[in-house]
Amino acid sequence: MLSKYFKPSLLKKISESAGTPVYVYSETAFLKQIASYKKAFRSIDPLFCYAMKANSGGALCALAAREGWGADVVSGGELYRALKAGFEPGKIIFSGVGKTPEELEYALKSGIFFINAESFEEVAELERVAARLKVRAPLSLRINPDVDPHTHKFITTGKLGSKFGVSFEEAQKIYLYAAESKHLEPVGAQFHIGSQVHSAGPYAVAAGRLAAFILKLASRGVNLRYADVGGGWGVKEGGEMADPAPLARAVAGVFAGTGLKVILEPGRSVAAPAGALLTRVIYRKRGGHKNFIIVDAAMNDLIRPALYGAKHPVALVGPGRGPEKIYDIVGPVCESGDFLAEAARLREPAGGQLLVIYSAGAYGFSMSSQYNSRPRAAEVLITGPSSWRLIRRRETYEDLVASEL
Numbered sequence: 001m002l003s004k005y006f007k008p009s010l011l012k013k014i015s016e017s018a019g020t021p022v023y024v025y026s027e028t029a030f031l032k033q034i035a036s037y038k039k040a041f042r043s044i045d046p047l048f049c050y051a052m053k054a055n056s057g058g059a060l061c062a063l064a065a066r067e068g069w070g071a072d073v074v075s076g077g078e079l080y081r082a083l084k085a086g087f088e089p090g091k092i093i094f095s096g097v098g099k100t101p102e103e104l105e106y107a108l109k110s111g112i113f114f115i116n117a118e119s120f121e122e123v124a125e126l127e128r129v130a131a132r133l134k135v136r137a138p139l140s141l142r143i144n145p146d147v148d149p150h151t152h153k154f155i156t157t158g159k160l161g162s163k164f165g166v167s168f169e170e171a172q173k174i175y176l177y178a179a180e181s182k183h184l185e186p187v188g189a190q191f192h193i194g195s196q197v198h199s200a201g202p203y204a205v206a207a208g209r210l211a212a213f214i215l216k217l218a219s220r221g222v223n224l225r226y227a228d229v230g231g232g233w234g235v236k237e238g239g240e241m242a243d244p245a246p247l248a249r250a251v252a253g254v255f256a257g258t259g260l261k262v263i264l265e266p267g268r269s270v271a272a273p274a275g276a277l278l279t280r281v282i283y284r285k286r287g288g289h290k291n292f293i294i295v296d297a298a299m300n301d302l303i304r305p306a307l308y309g310a311k312h313p314v315a316l317v318g319p320g321r322g323p324e325k326i327y328d329i330v331g332p333v334c335e336s337g338d339f340l341a342e343a344a345r346l347r348e349p350a351g352g353q354l355l356v357i358y359s360a361g362a363y364g365f366s367m368s369s370q371y372n373s374r375p376r377a378a379e380v381l382i383t384g385p386s387s388w389r390l391i392r393r394r395e396t397y398e399d400l401v402a403s404e405l
């Protein structure tokens with residue numbers, strides 16, 4: 001139960017001091033996921049590169065860095081934040097389908113671990129940048145293994161026809177080209193099949209294809225050292241991370257004893273259970289046959305329900321009144337899609353009561369916006385049974401116009 005990390009008495013204190021809506025993270029919960037990953041994978045001792053897109057806040061990233069994890073970044077901005085949070089440059093990998101020459105230069109100058117390139121044109125650009133800087137760029141290719149991870153279509157990435165990665169055939173041509181280049185050093189190969197994946201089967205299939213490919217490449221004289229199996233491991237219905245043991249067995253089953261160093265890029269499964277969105281009831285009303293609870297958080301704070309029908313566990317902080325009823329929990333944004341939960345079963349809250357939306361630590365704040373000119377929420381980190389600190393202040397109305405000229 002995620003509620004054990006977010007005690008009502010503490011949530012009340014946090015709301016009084018930091019206001020609402022506020023993202024609240026539990027250091028204990030975040031570290032628990034990290035420990036579970038390390039334990040599950042201990043037989044092959046991989047390098048974990050936390051996928052910062054899930055939650056790029058400096059406080060959580062610093063915890064991951066302190067645990068010896070690296071980072072998976074997908075933009076120059078994330079690279080900047082990764083370095084600021086204390087990730088070692090030699091443990092940072094750079095993924096993404098459209099890195100600009102400026103971003104590639106920044107990555108090479110920063111001395112990162114390697115670049116996961118996704119097209120021949122990107123590799124050619126990387127070669128030009130590396131030649132200009134008179135360095136050899138450590139190169140990995142994101143390969144599309146054409147595996148269906150059986151998840152939402154917006155977060156399926158490992159099927160051919162998606163914009164991500166290159167086919168094995170194309171990858172072979174690129175590696176053979178890179179191996180001849182003075183400014184490219186092929187070091188690894190990667191796949192990332194999708195997100196919110198609940199079965200290890202698709203990983204086993206993709207990993208098997210990758211291992212066979214790496215072996216074939218070695219026979220052509222290109223010897224890779226790293227096999228990167230991406231992220232994507234899922235979060236269960238109640239909001240907790242799915243047990244990573246089956247994933248570990250699948251990955252170790254393919255790569256143990258091959259001499260390849262395995263890399264993983266988990267994001268959601270580490271950050272989601274560690275965060276909750278705390279919001280306050282503004283109004284209650286009936287609309288047709290429906291009961292609505294209107295709260296002060298909205299789709300600009302947490303877009304996942306609106307974007308892909310994500311279901312977050314929701315609970316009242318403190319007791320409610322009467323028997324349970326079915327409620328839609330909606331925000332103040334002027335969109336019918338602005339809901340945080342549909343058909344949630346709750347007792348009736350009082351006006352002004354707090355409500356907590358669990359498993360919101362990943363793709364919550366990091367996907368938030370100022371839509372409807374709503375300043376972004378504050379963020380708080382719970383560091384002990386009764387201790388917490390503000391890790392990001394609430395934005396102000398001045399922040400809404402601060403970048404305008």
Ligand SMILES: Cc1ncc(COP(=O)(O)O)c(C=O)c1O
Nearest residue numbers: 051192195231232265266267268
């Ligand atoms: C290349 C890459 N690695 C890792 C991740 C992290 O996935 P998740 O947060 O589902 O673990 C993503 C997510 O989109 C990704 O694109």
